[in-house]
Amino acid sequence: MTKPVRVAVQLQPQHADYAQIRDTVARAEEAGVDIIYNWDHFFPLYGDPDGKHFECWTMLGAWAEQTSRVEIGALVTCNSYRNPDLLADMARTVDHMSGGRLILGIGAGWFERDYTEYGYEFGTPGTRLDALEAALPRIVRRWERLNPPPTRQIPILIGGGGERRTLRYAAQYAHIWHGFGDVETARHKCAVLDRWCQEIGRDPNEIERSIGVDGPPTQAEEFVAVGITQFTVGVSGPDYDLTTLRQWIAWRDEFNAKTGRG
Template sequence: MTRPVRVGIQLWPGGAPDYQSWRAAVLHAEELGADVIFGYDHFHAPAMEGIVDGKPLLSEVQPDVVNFEGWTALASWAEITTRAEIGLLVTGIGYRNPDLLADMARTVDHISGGRVILGLGAGWYEKDYTTYGYDYGTFKTRFDLFDAGLERIEQRLGKLNPPAVRDIPILIGGSGPKRSLPAVAKHADIWHAFLPVDKFVLASKLVDELATANGRNGSDIERSSIWENARDADAYRDAGVTLFTNEIHPTADGYDFSILEKMIEWRDKA
């Protein structure tokens, strides 16, 4: 399956001066030409040092900053945007009832005219759980909930009246070979990973093998990864990535869109 190269931007609300600045950033991202605009599903903004082996490295101090809830915002984005796909990168199943989440996604899909992407993950940021009264559990229990939640979401989407405008693409984030990639192979329309390109190639091959074992064609699963610079992006594109993302964190002065502008310039030359 041949797909166009697309760029997505994740606009963090955490630390924004106010909601209006986040809203304006969404509109500007679409105006610039972003194909997909993502928020996140965190009740508190994670403070991170970076990503190591595909996993976030948290800062020692996790301060409380201005933040806004993601799915509520998506309903607004569905009204104010007209072209870009929208979603959260990614929704934490551990603190979202799967059947209700499916209904929320279906509703936002209708509001947007069929532009929602349902990003899903097992959840990883402990503060999201504990401060809102959810059980953080263990890696195993979180992924057990994730696997069961994926089944419930697919079943509920098939029962809703009316159905979604389109078959809502399910994006699954993660690269673990024991739990994440089997879930990708079984359920995902888009697989999002933070891996060095050599490791990405190996993981992508495993996704294809697991998809075949589940009666699916691995080429039906779009590959997504982070865009850091044009040279590295060329290598990921050659490895099969067609959706490239990055994130913009707000400052007191608002959002700096220079990274998105570079991504769009690269996309348009690809």
């Protein structure tokens, strides 16, 4: 695969005032990051469980207006929290607001507190995956019916590593697949995704492979060798330290230049 390597940041909307988040968006875009993600939760995932936190899609609308170059999206939207047709319309709207820079990241959902406190049925992993499977074609169909339509084919990012269902959905619908783990885990998951693509008759090279990272790019080229070309650095409030992100951006620039991927 010869896709350019891209670097993303996930600005986790927890333990910070919105002004701090807005400032970090500006700093990340200025630093040269390719994509800025948030996440779709209602409470912090770590640290003080009742600490400061902000909603995902409202924030993406603000980022669409604030930024000018980077792609933006959720890593990832919880399918359970919004009607699929409404979500498609929200995504189309942010796509227009951003001038065609939205990525629709989506997953089945897992954080039980979100469900119970906001009145959603938590169900089981199986029922949440059933709902995601039903939602994906509805989202695509709604995009085809909206007036005006999206400015481009909105990229769908599917997050998760389940080999029987999630990776099959990625083979069917995703432009980007996102997972976690070490190099060998990434190698295995990419191979499973390739097999699903072969089974349904899709070119696996159409799907960008993405992974979350939490340290400097010491193994970056090993990840690229197994098919990963997007790397996401997660940072939390209130400080939003971008030191590691800047290391990845510098490595990206050097790697793309020497391999002719840029």
